[in-house]
Amino acid sequence: MVKNLDQFVIGECGIIKNVGGEGRMRRRLFDMGATPGAYVTLRKRAPLGDPIEINIRGYELTLRKNEAAIIAMEVKDNA
Amino acid sequence: MLKFALAGNPNCGKTTLFNGLTGSTAHVGNWPGVTVDKKEGVYKKMGKEAIAVVDLPGIYSLSPYTPEELITRQYILKERPDCVINVVDAMNLERNLYLTTQLMEMDVPLVVALNRMDEVEKSDARIDAAKLEEKFGIPVIEISALRNEGTDILMRRAYAACKKPRKGTTVLKDSAFAQLIHDTKTALEGVVDNPLFHAMKLIEMDPLEVELHPQCIRMIEAFKATFSDDTFGSDFEALIADSRYKYIAKDISSIFIRSEKNKEVYITKSDKADKVLTHKIWGIPIFLLILFTVFHMTFSEDLLYLGALGAIKEDFVTLEGTFYQGLFGSGGINSPGVILFNFLDMSMGGISDAVASAMEGVASEWIIGFVVQGVLGGLFAVLSFLPQILLLFLFFSILEDSGYMARAAFLLDRIFRRFGLSGRAFMPMIMGFGCSIPAMVNTRTLADANERTATIRVIPFFSCGAKLPILTAIAGGIVMQSGTGNADVITYSMYLLGIATAILSVLLMRNTTMKGEVAPFIMELPAYHTPQVKGLLLHLWDKAKHFVKKAFTIILLSTVIIWFISHFSWDWVYLPDEKIHLSILASIGQFIQPLFTPMGFGSQLNHLGWIFVVAAATGLIAKENVIATFGTLAATIGMGFVGDEEGIQAVVHMIAATGITVPALLAFIAFNMTTIPCFAAVAAAKAELEDKKKFRMTLLFWFATSYLVATMIYLIGSWWWTSFVFAAAAAAVAGVVAYMNKKKIVIRFKSHKKFVTSQKNLFGCARSCADCPGCNVSSQYEKSIK
Known part of the structure; x- marks a missing residue:
């Protein structure tokens, strides 16, 4: 199943399929290790719902929902 | 002198290593043109040869989007350090090595300092440094900057490395586009230094490089037209970032060998703290509590709430006149910040008095006034804030x-x-x-x-x-x-x-x-650490040095000027405090008084409007001077000398004498609150803004805002119906701004254009060569691959 990272629920994990966007934001995501194939777990949301905190390549990364929305994720279907 | 540069991710312990290597020789400045700290120092333990060490800003990549990244890039390429020490957080190898793969591509001696080895041991993991060294082909040295272990070995290895020139290498030499890397590099050889680095950045379509080497773009475009990856198509920016990470991840588990049970323990320590500190409900209240504590410790005069609880009476022994009087306020125990402030204030007051009495009878009255009030008074007014600022x-x-x-x-x-x-x-x-x-x-x-x-x-x-x-x-x-x-x-x-x-x-x-x-908020949340006392002290010492230096230069000069024009008349006669109404400042105040009429403390106060203007001007030295000036000025308008302490009394005198209205007084408060701050803050703003133009516009902005806000308060307070006028004006401004943003109308000021790059590529044609019949560059390239 494919969905964007901003739609994850807490504790959900998946593999990055594709990163959209352009320029500075996109490059920053790559540099921080959010490249296709990376394994991501959604750790928590900030008290006001945005930004979110994810675990990627062994460390904690925070990003805003609109930044997470450009990351398409491959999620294993449990059902 | 040899020059070594430290490069690495933020939070990798780079600054701790720098402090350990350079100690007291460290010196903090600014990188030219930007407000990013530049730290330099000297390492002296390498026999006779002293080595300059530069701490480059913490970065994740050498992409061209932040000033920190640009600085690091330009520094290594242009200043050519003799060796780059890449500090790598061993607890976070994967992401840290990503920068390493980019640094490797530069033609500069490189060693990797594998930091935080103490934590690796603590977490019962193990790192195969020899394997890492073999994989990347550069020396890897295990260190613990925190415990100062391995740092001398590191410097010796770096010293050995800097004697041998090194050519850039890439970890992508086995990739599907290795040929393109090789060709681009060959095309750039002899044209630029560091050909491999520039070639890699070109292939990534780095905007800076595209501008610098247009001759290679066609070649790359031509290659891209023939190339397609399953996942990435011909998106080389993504492909290269991904290939770097893939290369690192390939056998990372045989390099960082973790024992299952203890990895968990380490993570949860930081996690446990995070569970509370960023809690859904408690996170923000805890933050506010921390903030309150910080302010309470710095500014409170009733630290333990003894006064508020009634445990201490107002007439509690304040030990007036003794050494301990600074410890207690009028109704409680002072906070550390206030205690330090009081002690400094007392000792500086003592110095002033001593100087004044020493000069008594020796020097003329105006010289005493100049030294005690102008120079020492101005300096002390600023310096007395130092403890609380620090x-x-x-x-x-x-x-x-x-x-x-x-x-x-x-x-x-x-x-x-x-x-x-x-x-x-x-x-x-x-x-x-x-x-x-x-x-x-x-x-x-x-x-x-x-x-x-x-x-x-x-x-x-x-x-x-x-x-x-x-x-x-x-x-x-x-x-x-x-x-x-x-x-x-x-x-x-x-x-x-x-x-x-x-x-x-x-x-x-x-x-x-x-x-x-809004800048991207893609940010690492580093694991919690206990702050280093040594690092903190060095940081504070540095801030104190900067502040004191400014207090003695720009701030001192400004305060002396204000003192001068408030204590001399146009015909160079010295005026004691109570004759300030005859001073140059007062006459300037009278002259510009009409300017303040819209705010209610100008011409409508007849010949006394200047008092408020002058009071606001003395506030530039330190804002509490505004009320002190009222005290001194009370004498000049026949109300008797009130002195500095009786703030409210002085204001009451002023109101009675000038007949100023309540809206005008409110406007006066608002004006002082939002106008140009004290000279010390102005100096800080000047240092933090990149250019002079921004600084001048900022001064203008402060004055204009305060003028507008104060005028609004006075007018609305005096004639309530003017509020409709202001509301209409505000709506009109909002409407115009919204309209302009919607229609994308941009009013540009002349010098704003510097960084506008054109949408087209440098040949004036579309980016892709796929539909292009070809040109010299691409046809040559096609021949070469055949």
């Missing part, structure tokens, strides 16, 4: 170093985004309530230049501690004189007015002159 710095560096500040930004980002700022802007703003100076310096943590400028501009609107006397004295005076109202309510509403002004200004700026998307 204490604020200390608390906030502890929060920053521990990793909590990143969490605070995480908690608050949502609120601030609404105004076009990121969560990081919160700290500097709230610090403004204490003192603008540390607040402005703290804006360095903001990523975006426009965001930083907008924040610096609104910091003075968060009314600082020194402005409180203006508020309480005038509010008290209003209540006393009119017999109605509540001084506390007036004070609080003025604070709120400041905040509202700040919010509106930011909104306006971010939608007009300081436009730009």
